[in-house]
Structures are given as structure tokens and as C-alpha cells.
Amino acid sequence: MEFLFADWLGTPAWFWLAFLAIVAALTAFDLGFLHKEDKEIGIKESLKLSLFYISVAMLFGGWVWFARGAEPGMQYFTGFFIEKALSIDNVFVISLIFSYFAIPPKYQYRALLWGILGVIVLRGLMIAGGAMLLHQAYWVLYIFAAFLISTGIKMMVSGNEPMDVGNNPAIRFIARHMRVTPELHGEHFLARMTDPRTGKVVMAATPLLLALIVINFADLVFAVDSVPAIFAITTDTFIVYTSNVMAILGLRALYFALSAMVHRFHYLKYALAAILVFIGTKIFVADFLLDGDKFPPAISLGVTFALIGAGVGWSLWKTRQEERQLA
Numbered sequence: 001m002e003f004l005f006a007d008w009l010g011t012p013a014w015f016w017l018a019f020l021a022i023v024a025a026l027t028a029f030d031l032g033f034l035h036k037e038d039k040e041i042g043i044k045e046s047l048k049l050s051l052f053y054i055s056v057a058m059l060f061g062g063w064v065w066f067a068r069g070a071e072p073g074m075q076y077f078t079g080f081f082i083e084k085a086l087s088i089d090n091v092f093v094i095s096l097i098f099s100y101f102a103i104p105p106k107y108q109y110r111a112l113l114w115g116i117l118g119v120i121v122l123r124g125l126m127i128a129g130g131a132m133l134l135h136q137a138y139w140v141l142y143i144f145a146a147f148l149i150s151t152g153i154k155m156m157v158s159g160n161e162p163m164d165v166g167n168n169p170a171i172r173f174i175a176r177h178m179r180v181t182p183e184l185h186g187e188h189f190l191a192r193m194t195d196p197r198t199g200k201v202v203m204a205a206t207p208l209l210l211a212l213i214v215i216n217f218a219d220l221v222f223a224v225d226s227v228p229a230i231f232a233i234t235t236d237t238f239i240v241y242t243s244n245v246m247a248i249l250g251l252r253a254l255y256f257a258l259s260a261m262v263h264r265f266h267y268l269k270y271a272l273a274a275i276l277v278f279i280g281t282k283i284f285v286a287d288f289l290l291d292g293d294k295f296p297p298a299i300s301l302g303v304t305f306a307l308i309g310a311g312v313g314w315s316l317w318k319t320r321q322e323e324r325q326l327a
Helices: 013-034 043-068 070-100 105-136 140-157 169-177 207-233 237-249 251-265 268-289 297-326
Strands: 190-194 201-205
Touching: 013 043, 013 105, 013 237, 043 070, 043 237, 043 251, 070 105, 070 207, 070 237, 070 251, 070 268, 070 297, 105 140, 105 207, 105 237, 105 251, 140 207, 140 268, 169 207, 207 237, 207 268, 237 251, 251 297, 268 297
Parallel strands: none
Antiparallel strands: 190 201
């Protein structure tokens, strides 16, 4: 029993074990019950699944609030909403990746599921590395903050450049070091093929595996923004990781609802840019203007929620106006 109350990165072990049990249960339920067979997911089912995952995330946040206090609870919700908003950009990139590799909709959900499991591990490694850096040197947080401010400003002034999937470093590496089949083999990531040079039957990667790898590679790029953003809200590793993962878990369900209308969120990037600038700035405000006092978590949550809401509303209104002008 003492093990359950042992300290893991500033949080009792049983908190971590409870969270990991929730993630495992959701994944097993999703893969083993909801989607035992590959099928195309419609918008209605996608929205229902998204609502389910958001509800689970909200209930978990309520538990954090009740068990650990109001401040960690608000920090969790702030991190969750930021990661959820940033994931809309992820949806656009994932859509490009699936289109490039010509992955049919009925196989996309399985690829997303395994991709997100990989993302959970990779995010864990990145967050653990960030936590170690901050534990050794607090000034690293100022680097995170400055990076967020510069990234936000860059998002405001730069145009939208689509991802060049074909020139992705991961694709080039695989093409040089692995055999790749030109066609899909159902839900399989690997398939047997005859080597044209030797005539022997060998294992080769399918386009579905390539899509899976590129999705994980793309998430690493997104994590460069999102992980420092959460650390700028709190250095509590448990809050950072759980808010990230809870937002990511529902991404595969949200994808099918948003992929068909992601163009309607074209202007959301300006709100996301403002959030990154705000989060980065508040670190300097707290340490140099508030004499080291914590920036009020309620204000952080309120500003984040307001910017996301305004960004979504403005983007939906603006894109509808543009569609009417073209009609």
C-alpha cells in the first residue's frame, strides 16, 4: 500500500495509476468494442464519440479539482482547452496525410488509434524531458515563454503553407531503408511481397504504415508548441501530461467531424496565436511585475476560453461571409 502513496514526479502514484487505467480502458473499449471491424465513421457518430471523450475529460478535470484543489483544477482545464484548440490544426494536417497516401475512410480510424497511442508515449517522453530541464534550471521556462511569444507572432503574420507530405524526412528515410508496397493491403501495416531483384518473399511497409509514421512525426512538430504552452501554465508534470493526453484521446473521434469542414476554422489560427503570446507573456509578468507571485489561474482559464470562443465564432462567421460572396 505504501507504493500507491509514493511520490511520482510530485504526485502520488495512485493518481498516475488511476489515470493510466482510464486511458487503457478507453482505448480497449474503443478498439475492442466500438470498432472491432473497420468501417467509415459518419459525422453523427463522430460527434457522439467526441462528446463522450470530452465528457470523460471534463469529469476527470472535476476529479482533479476535487482531489487536488481549485488551482490544479483550473490549470488542467486551461491546458486541456489549449491543446484541444491546437488540435484543430492537427486535423488539417492529418487530412492532408490521408489524402496523399489515398487511405480510404474506413481504415483511417484504426490508423489514428494506433497513431494516438504512439503520440501518448512520445508526449510522455517530451514532457518528462521538459520537467527534468525545469527541475534543473528554472530559467528554461523563460526560453519556453519567449519561444511561445515568437511562435504566436509568426502565426499572426505568416501565411498558411500546406504541409509537403512527399518531402517529409520520415518518408525519405523509410523509402531508403525499407521496402514499400505501392498499394494498400486492407488494415495491415505490413504485407508480404515478392522482391523484384531476388524473387524472394519479403515483408514490406504499406501506405497505411507510412501514413501512421508521418502522423506521429507531424505531432512531434505540433508538440514543440503545445508542450511548452502547458508548461507555461503549470510545471506540475501530472497536470501537463493528463491535460495533453485527455485532449489527444478525443482527437480521432473529432477528426471525422472536422475534416470535412476544417476550412471553416481558417481564421482560428489568429486566436491560437494570441493564446500563445498571452501564455508566454504571463510568465514574464508573474516573475518580473508580480514579484514572483503566481499569475491567477482563473484569469488564465478565462482568457484562454474567451479567445478560443471568439476565434471559433469569428472564423465561422468570416468563412460563411466569404462563401456567400463567391456564390
